Amino acid sequence: EDVIVGLVTKTEVNPFFVKMRQAADARAKEKGVKLIARAGKFDGDNEGQVAAIEDLISAGAKGILVTPNNSSGMLDVIKKAREAGVLVIALDTATDPADAVDATFATDNFEAGVQQGSYARKALGDKKAVVAMLDGTPGGTVDTFRHDGYLKGFGIAEGDPSIAGAAITNGAQDKGQIGMENLLSKNGDINAVYTINEPAAAGAYAALKSFGKEGDVMLTSIDGGCAGVRDVKDGKIAATVMQFPYKMAAMGVDAVVEYAATGKKPSGFVNTGSFLITDKPVEGLESKDTAWGLENCWGD
Amino acid sequence: MSAETTPLQATGTKPHIVLEARNVVKTYGHVTALDGVDFELRAGEILAVVGDNGAGKSTLIKALTGALHPTSGEILLDGVPIHFKGPLDARHAGIETVYQDLAVAPALDIASNLFLGRELRAPGLLGSLFRRLDKKRMREEARRAMNELKFRLPAIDNPVESLSGGQRQGVAVARAALFARKLVIMDEPTAALGVRETGQVLELIRSIRDRGLPVVLISHNMPNVFDIADRIHIMRLGRRAAVVSPKTHTMNDVVAIMTGAATA
Amino acid sequence: MSAETTPLQATGTKPHIVLEARNVVKTYGHVTALDGVDFELRAGEILAVVGDNGAGKSTLIKALTGALHPTSGEILLDGVPIHFKGPLDARHAGIETVYQDLAVAPALDIASNLFLGRELRAPGLLGSLFRRLDKKRMREEARRAMNELKFRLPAIDNPVESLSGGQRQGVAVARAALFARKLVIMDEPTAALGVRETGQVLELIRSIRDRGLPVVLISHNMPNVFDIADRIHIMRLGRRAAVVSPKTHTMNDVVAIMTGAATA
Amino acid sequence: MTTATVSPVETSRSLKSRILGAPSAGPLLVLIGFCLIFALSNPRFLATHNLSIILQQTVIIGVLAIGQTLVILTAGIDLAVGAICVLGTIVAGKLVNLGYDPVLSMGFAILLCTAAGLAAGGLVSGLRLPPFIVTLGILGILTAALRLISEGGAFPVRDPFLAWTGNTMKLGGFVLTYGVLIMFALYAIVWYLLNQTKWGRHVYAIGNNTEAARLVGIPVRRHLLSVYLLAGLIYGIAAWLALGRIPNADPNAMQSANLDSITAVVIGGTSLFGGRGGLIGTLIGALIVGVLRNGLTLAGIDPLWQDLVTGILVIIAVALDQMSRRKS
Amino acid sequence: MTTATVSPVETSRSLKSRILGAPSAGPLLVLIGFCLIFALSNPRFLATHNLSIILQQTVIIGVLAIGQTLVILTAGIDLAVGAICVLGTIVAGKLVNLGYDPVLSMGFAILLCTAAGLAAGGLVSGLRLPPFIVTLGILGILTAALRLISEGGAFPVRDPFLAWTGNTMKLGGFVLTYGVLIMFALYAIVWYLLNQTKWGRHVYAIGNNTEAARLVGIPVRRHLLSVYLLAGLIYGIAAWLALGRIPNADPNAMQSANLDSITAVVIGGTSLFGGRGGLIGTLIGALIVGVLRNGLTLAGIDPLWQDLVTGILVIIAVALDQMSRRKS
Numbered sequence A: 001e002d003v004i005v006g007l008v009t010k011t012e013v014n015p016f017f018v019k020m021r022q023a024a025d026a027r028a029k030e031k032g033v034k035l036i037a038r039a040g041k042f043d044g045d046n047e048g049q050v051a052a053i054e055d056l057i058s059a060g061a062k063g064i065l066v067t068p069n070n071s072s073g074m075l076d077v078i079k080k081a082r083e084a085g086v087l088v089i090a091l092d093t094a095t096d097p098a099d100a101v102d103a104t105f106a107t108d109n110f111e112a113g114v115q116q117g118s119y120a121r122k123a124l125g126d127k128k129a130v131v132a133m134l135d136g137t138p139g140g141t142v143d144t145f146r147h148d149g150y151l152k153g154f155g156i157a158e159g160d161p162s163i164a165g166a167a168i169t170n171g172a173q174d175k176g177q178i179g180m181e182n183l184l185s186k187n188g189d190i191n192a193v194y195t196i197n198e199p200a201a202a203g204a205y206a207a208l209k210s211f212g213k214e215g216d217v218m219l220t221s222i223d224g225g226c227a228g229v230r231d232v233k234d235g236k237i238a239a240t241v242m243q244f245p246y247k248m249a250a251m252g253v254d255a256v257v258e259y260a261a262t263g264k265k266p267s268g269f270v271n272t273g274s275f276l277i278t279d280k281p282v283e284g285l286e287s288k289d290t291a292w293g294l295e296n297c298w299g300d
Numbered sequence B, C: 001m002s003a004e005t006t007p008l009q010a011t012g013t014k015p016h017i018v019l020e021a022r023n024v025v026k027t028y029g030h031v032t033a034l035d036g037v038d039f040e041l042r043a044g045e046i047l048a049v050v051g052d053n054g055a056g057k058s059t060l061i062k063a064l065t066g067a068l069h070p071t072s073g074e075i076l077l078d079g080v081p082i083h084f085k086g087p088l089d090a091r092h093a094g095i096e097t098v099y100q101d102l103a104v105a106p107a108l109d110i111a112s113n114l115f116l117g118r119e120l121r122a123p124g125l126l127g128s129l130f131r132r133l134d135k136k137r138m139r140e141e142a143r144r145a146m147n148e149l150k151f152r153l154p155a156i157d158n159p160v161e162s163l164s165g166g167q168r169q170g171v172a173v174a175r176a177a178l179f180a181r182k183l184v185i186m187d188e189p190t191a192a193l194g195v196r197e198t199g200q201v202l203e204l205i206r207s208i209r210d211r212g213l214p215v216v217l218i219s220h221n222m223p224n225v226f227d228i229a230d231r232i233h234i235m236r237l238g239r240r241a242a243v244v245s246p247k248t249h250t251m252n253d254v255v256a257i258m259t260g261a262a263t264a
Numbered sequence D, E: 001m002t003t004a005t006v007s008p009v010e011t012s013r014s015l016k017s018r019i020l021g022a023p024s025a026g027p028l029l030v031l032i033g034f035c036l037i038f039a040l041s042n043p044r045f046l047a048t049h050n051l052s053i054i055l056q057q058t059v060i061i062g063v064l065a066i067g068q069t070l071v072i073l074t075a076g077i078d079l080a081v082g083a084i085c086v087l088g089t090i091v092a093g094k095l096v097n098l099g100y101d102p103v104l105s106m107g108f109a110i111l112l113c114t115a116a117g118l119a120a121g122g123l124v125s126g127l128r129l130p131p132f133i134v135t136l137g138i139l140g141i142l143t144a145a146l147r148l149i150s151e152g153g154a155f156p157v158r159d160p161f162l163a164w165t166g167n168t169m170k171l172g173g174f175v176l177t178y179g180v181l182i183m184f185a186l187y188a189i190v191w192y193l194l195n196q197t198k199w200g201r202h203v204y205a206i207g208n209n210t211e212a213a214r215l216v217g218i219p220v221r222r223h224l225l226s227v228y229l230l231a232g233l234i235y236g237i238a239a240w241l242a243l244g245r246i247p248n249a250d251p252n253a254m255q256s257a258n259l260d261s262i263t264a265v266v267i268g269g270t271s272l273f274g275g276r277g278g279l280i281g282t283l284i285g286a287l288i289v290g291v292l293r294n295g296l297t298l299a300g301i302d303p304l305w306q307d308l309v310t311g312i313l314v315i316i317a318v319a320l321d322q323m324s325r326r327k328s
């Protein structure tokens, strides 16, 4: 019988997870194992993810890779899976407590937010900042980490008067655009924009352009998708923070294959890293240029 | 005022008036459906209400049963002014009505429609504590009631929407007859009925009167009206044109009043 | 087969049969609504169809107009077997019908309902190219048609749901009369009508016949039937019990056949 | 009409025709059909453990769909099912985490859900607003309120009472959670209410012809109120069941509960126009959705294709049901 | 009935009563009321630039809601609006990026959307399936298909023709995009179809009483097919407008388009039971939603609270409309 690797991502709506699944699929084919993937329906679909893990246990998966929608949402079912002898690895988002899973291959989203925020602050120079926050889905784990990280990196606290306003984008470009337009209508002095991900940034750019302000606003993002990196190269986005879903997925599949063959389990937290990508580096912040970014980006 | 107060006793020869309307007006936008209509139903009588199409007959009886709120005017039950908030109040007062549109739920079966709003509960704990319906008894009673009307019907648990027009009307008529405690109002109850079934319904109306309940019968069928009515209330243009007795007036007289060709 | 073929000429004394049904059966589950019914409508006649409630009259005419598909049996128009796929085909063949349930769209206004499915287009380019409705003309024609029936109606752009029962029926009758080219079928067209309005509709039926179109009239009103019909088709239990002439039979005879107390 | 009986009114229909004519016969056959196909594609599908999993996965949507069925039968629609249920999980979780008695906390949360249902019912019946708008508005209000109460994030709820519904028991070799039993009990109770009491009759009558219901003297507004209230209570109980499945309160959970519960109701053969359908169909509808999801995963269908296959199968399911109905 | 006229049938109603009685009068007053409140809370709201922004934000949902109105008027519901529109953006974008002629690409994409509408119409009218299930199924199928076509990710679409609808022009000091003009033109055309042609009459008749429509000889099935087909065409045009707003094809866009478009229709006073309502109301409904979102941001309301305020205001909007209607 085939070795079955289960993959449970947050949603199929976010290209980040789509790419993660594609990478896992490719790696599984390479290794001659079978990948069964499932996803939640929306950010926060804990029930959908729990059901997915249950189904994968039923299907006889050897190992399950999961990007939990929230860090404590599926502790019970993970426990059930491990008790049934299934290797469970958290990808992208750690569980709380972290040792609920066998191992975690993830980025530090808070740190990624800090990188985005620090860059924006430094790149603005000594200009007085007027910030717009384009959030994802309030309450989501990643959303909170990135948002808080950005503020920390920017050196301001929640509720700081330099924050001109916020909008909920659900990480979608259409909502990103509408949110940005309305915030610009409200305050034309906005000169720094946080975005939860690159689709939201694409929407924000469309709005900035229609206001003729695309040149003088510090638009930054997180993800490192190739479309996003190209936007950085084209100067639409000033900088983005790249993550490595391919890496996480491939490492995850490898670990399951190894476990199936030898019974050896990985353990602990493996930071797959995040890099600031920009063609306009600022002093005191390590960054890579878009040429490097395009080589290492995910997607196409 | 509760409608349950003891009826005033009829004094002298003046008969007791069970249901009365005074100067009732009902307008819809710029359409005046009732233009100050008066109405009197006496104890123990069959009162026919006749009039051209659109004369306001249905609107009048809807105003009487609380199915609509008159723009102005007064309605009295047993001489006491009442304000029905809806048909439920009228039902509580013992008034049963056959509306012209029948008021049936097409997807429900015949028995359910017959007992709609007056369902029977099972005897004993099942009924009182668990509020269980007595479906069997309702089915049986429904069958009995429809048989009494000599209606040929398909199975009693067929939905009403599968019935013929006359059969459907039969269900509505049987319902009103079954539950009336004070008076019955029927808006064109025989319009869709065959000759035999019409006869049965007229029979039924007489038997209701004989039980002591007055009946208001709206009908366009003059022979029927003259056959059965004690008095005839004639509507014209949203008003009462006249009240006549079938003994003193002919059908032609009544039609003439209805159409405005004559006055009473 | 197109229904537009030239009618066969009546040969000899045998009158030409316009619409015919042979041994039509319609069952719903275990209910047999039509149990092998035959039917013949002759050119230029008014044929009354009578029968108890549930005898199958409405089912029969629905089978004739394609509104339902018979379980078995044959239908012929001008002697040619036809298979109406739906009421649209019957309409194309020039058959207009007043259904017992009226078939009106309650939220649409009177004029729209009168012209439903037969809307008039504006003259000229507006109509032919832009397919614009001629609302003004439809309103006027509708007003004229309803006035002809001497119906008292509120404004012609009131929705049909705000009409009285009889007024609504008037709209359906006027529609059928306005558009018939071959024959008219009316299922209890006067059930909800007042005395005056009934007279008008009977008048209308006669005038349709005088235009050369045969009319099928379903009615429970024996005096009306005997007043107007050339022949009477009597339904009983889903079959044709008899076809009689009002000249040779009395009302009592007909009622007796209907109820099974006698045979023709 | 021809009847051979002496009495003009025929006796009741035969048992066979009643079963075949029952509105849930079609969906049931479809459910059985799907199960057979999945069993053939992967024998693990029929493992008692897997069947038990499917039941557990059906619990939340299954229970929410009871309330949705009630509302839809009155010709309404409820877009706040998920939000009200999440309200229950957040409030109960918050209170317990603050140290309040778990039973009281859960009770209070369920009460709050009932109140939310009552508010919806009040607006629908009192102001006669379209249920779509009322429940959409309540969805918006609750979405914001939940974020505010939970201070933006999900939090774990660790309490044995709140998690009790997730505990398992054995029933003749079959492992069930108490949640599954509660779901079946709720179906039984509401089925009884709908089919064996006056209250249920009136739900159907109102949905089928509101004006007729009013004219025969059914207190339509009060009745609508009671329907939404009961629905709210059921959503509150669903919150308890949800905590049993996932001991975690998340303001962003159950966003697809609206569509999922309506889907179960419609697949189960209940009309969105009200007055026609039933609860058994809804249970079957919810199971069909659960079986599809589980079965497709076990069959190893790529998730990209799962949406597609589910879309097609749902259409086929309803088409088969429709055809079987037209035949009878 | 008392009428002073000689003719028994009265003449048409007065102009005043027709305007006040028009079904969209209520929503219009609500829209004006909201605008006034927002203008008072922040003078920037009335800046021509901001008003123009609101119009631009309304374009996509506004156009999708035209198709949704048509479907709802026939007593249906369309859950595939967003998916069909995204199909258009992805196919057009993909083809252009592959080097095909932009006009032909867009034309082909619109054709494909029309075909999707036709498929929905075929299932609804041919197999007589509930529109809810049919469009839900198509939503699932398209969701999967879109991901397959786009290989999961969004991609930029750089073509002046596809982006043309986003270009601006000045109209007396007011900056408008061509997209906004196309939206108004579509409203005008479909309004004409609905109100001035036989086709539109029949849409209302079918939604109001399908059986009556069938009996008077309206070819109901064929007509339903044409409605879904036209809706699909409109969703295709919306795809072009969407590319004008964001020159980026994203398979994950428009997730909320179903709910948003239905909301616009219902706020606009069209009944979900079909046959009652109109297109003007929908336009106003879409604008109300846009104005709320923009106005609340300009008023500085925290986005966490915006859902709450929007929920309340939507209920109030419809309540006011309802009351004004009951008065008249």
Ligand SMILES: Nc1ncnc2c1ncn2[C@@H]1O[C@H](COP(=O)(O)OP(=O)(O)OP(=O)(O)O)[C@@H](O)[C@H]1O
Pocket: B028, B031, B032, B033, B051, B052, B053, B054, B055, B056, B057, B058, B059, B060, B100, C152, C153, C154, C161, C162, C163, C164, C165, C166, C167, C192, C194, E001
């Ligand atoms: N809801 C309404 N809106 C507007 N006009 C109405 C409404 N209901 C009734 N009318 C009008 O009021 C008048 C009286 O109607 P009503 O139904 O009382 O007549 P009726 O005497 O019962 O007639 P019929 O014999 O045809 O049943 C009619 O002209 C009708 O058009």
Ligand SMILES: Nc1ncnc2c1ncn2[C@@H]1O[C@H](COP(=O)(O)OP(=O)(O)OP(=O)(O)O)[C@@H](O)[C@H]1O
Pocket: B152, B153, B154, B161, B162, B163, B164, B165, B166, B167, B192, B194, C028, C031, C032, C033, C051, C052, C053, C054, C055, C056, C057, C058, C059, C060, C100, D001
């Ligand atoms: N859709 C249906 N399903 C089941 N039974 C039906 C259906 N339609 C009609 N029937 C039955 O068929 C029989 C004939 O009905 P039909 O409507 O033809 O009678 P009718 O002669 O027109 O009666 P009426 O004078 O009351 O209008 C009735 O017993 C009716 O219950």
Ligand SMILES: [Mg+2]
Pocket: B057, B058, B059, B100, B187, C164, C165, C166
């Ligand atoms: Mg009347």
Ligand SMILES: [Mg+2]
Pocket: B164, B165, B166, C057, C058, C059, C100, C187
């Ligand atoms: Mg009939």
